[in-house]
Amino acid sequence: MKKSGLISVVAFIVSVIVTASSLFTASGDPFPGPVMIAICIILPIIGLLAALISNKGALKFIGFTGNLLILLLSVVVPAVSTLFWNQP
Structure with a gap:
């Protein structure tokens, strides 16, 4: 169970790096669409x-909060913005 906290933090760090590079590059996404979906959505879910099955501690807290924030930025905010954005 101790390794699952480390897996959670590594998933968070990889997701942050890819999401930040996607947001701050002028040329668009650094990876093709399905790979970006896997990294920005599926990896934080994993x-x-x-983090849920790991032991209590700092790794659990960092992994859970970080992955939750990445999911918020990459799933919830775009989904809600499409509800309110009705014109180009």
């Missing part, structure tokens, strides 16, 4: 699940 990190959240790994």
Whole structure:
């Protein structure tokens, strides 16, 4: 169970790096669409699940909160913005 906290933090760090590079590059996404979906959505979900089964401690807290924030930025905010954005 101790390794799952580390897996959660690694998933968070990889997701942050890819999401930040996607947001701050002028040329668009650094990876093709399905790979970006896997990194920005599926990897934080795996990190959240790994944080849930890990032991209490700093790795659990960092992994859970970080992956939750990445999911908020990459899933919830775009989904809500499409509800309110009705014109180009």
